[in-house]
Structures are given as structure tokens and as C-alpha cells.
Amino acid sequence: MREVKLNYIFGPVPSRRLGFSLGVDIVPFKTCTLDCVYCQLGRTTRKTVKRGEFVTPKDILHELSYVLDQRQSIDHITLSGSGEPTLNSNIGEIIKAVKGITNTPVAVITNGTLLYQKGVRNALCNADLVIPSLDAVTQEVFDRINRPHSSLEVGRIIDGLKSFSREFGGEIWLEIMFVKGQNDHLDEVEKIKTIVSEIYPKKIQLNTVIRPPAESSAEGLSVEELQAIETILGEKYSVIGQFQKKEQDANETDIKSAIVNLVRRRSITLPDISSSLGIHVNEAIKYLKDLQKQRIIRIIVHDGQDYYMQMDEFREGSH
């Protein structure tokens, strides 16, 4: 089979929520409506609410057909990646095109900020699962934690989420990211509880800062602190657990380029690299050392854990 260079597709990566998730990146690197203090991709370089045709369905299908032919274990095809996917004005067509060639469920991870637009809600209607986030329900906390584009109002975003929940036929799993001292105080948590009860998501997942954040001051909550919030919020809420799944078969022809492809979009730990590529950790270490020597990847330490990421000079946009 002729090798296809993957510009938009990465993984499958082991995801704590989605099993083996094949990522599809449909916006250029750090093109987003927000600039969250906890973002694992660093500061937003292009903060915008203007949607554009960044990648076409044809480009995605070309790469996706090649990856699917390799018959790896994939639980979800996930539109996410380097920015906010709903900024791609082709997202509806891309979802339809993907569903036209595979039965694997399609998930969209979005920050939900554009769901107040009817056109954006309609574009997502063919997805199987949408995972929007909502970290704050008051403008002050929203401004502090998510540092939104100046045109975005949290009240309008909440209304958009409510409308989407009424219209969408698939599942909605709402994610709330907690940052210490930012949105974890009782007052905001109680308000979040009230608003979320009006959105009716199928699942509500609580998360906290685990990977190295954009701002080193963005601190995660301890498991106990997160569980205390879970108790306040009620039984529908669950703390996202660590990923555990069968090992992926080793079927990457070029393991080094597969590793680079994994670390291109986000920082990732050694066990995740090993599990995602179906190789022993010792084998992964061998390749990682080579890539470090070549100054293609580097290690950063966060909360006592090593994360591998691409050197900045090798980082590229998704198109």
C-alpha cells in the first residue's frame, strides 16, 4: 500500500473517555475561540470566532481511508485536535463524509462556544457523540479561566447548549474542567449545578489539569477535592478515570514517525505512547531517546510525571 503522509489524522491515541480514539484535526494549530489557562497546547495564537474552510472533506477522506485500511483498533473517530473544530465551516460535510465510509462512531470535542449559532448546531447533527465543555457559568469566572474572544458571552453560550440539547439526537457528554482557585469555589459549583440540570447531558464528566497547562499557575485539583465537588453536584457527575484498555497491535510501519505524529498535537506520557502503538515501554524508550537526540521531541515534567512533546521548531499547523 502506498504510504500517505498524515497531516490531519493522528493516533489512535488512548483516551480516558473514548478508548482508542483516532483524532481528526480540522483547524490550524491553536486556532480557537478561547485561550484557556489550562490548555495543553499552550497559548492561543489565533483567537477568533470567524469560521473558515480550513480543511476539506476530500482531504480528510484521503487520509482516513488509508488509516482505516490498516485495521487498527479504533473505538471513536474524534474531531478535536489543535483548536476549536466548529471553527471549520466544513465540519458538517466532514462528519457526513466520515460516516459514509465507516461505522465507527464519530465524536466531536468542542468548547461549545459557537453552539448558539443555528448553523453550527445543524452541522453537528450527524455526529454520534458531542462532548462540549462548560467550565464556568458566570462571565467573570469564564473570562478568567477561558479567556474568551471579546465577543463571547457565557449566557449566550449556555442558551446555545440548551438549544443543542433539545435538537441533537445523539449523546451529549458535558465536560467541566476544574482549576484550583478559579472555578472550584462553592458559589460557582452550585451555579454550575443549576445550569447543567437545564442542559440535560447524558453524562457529566469532571476533569482537572493533568497535562502541562498553558499557564504554569493553572493548578489541578487533587482526587479528593474533585470527589468533594462530585458529591456536591450529585450522582450524575463522574470524575474521568485513567485510561485502561487492551494493548494496540504493533502495526505501524514506521514507529518513530508514529511517535512524532502522537506528540505533534499534545504532550503524552510514556505508558500512553507504549499502549497506543502496541509496543513495549522499553522499545518506546529506545525510539524516544533517538528522537530526543535528534532534537525532534523533548520532555517536560509536570506534577512529577514526564511528558513527551514535539520541539517548538517542529510544531506545525494542521494544514
Ligand code: SF4
Ligand atoms: S483547551 Fe480547547 S478550548 Fe481551551 S484554548 Fe485549548 S483548544 Fe481552545
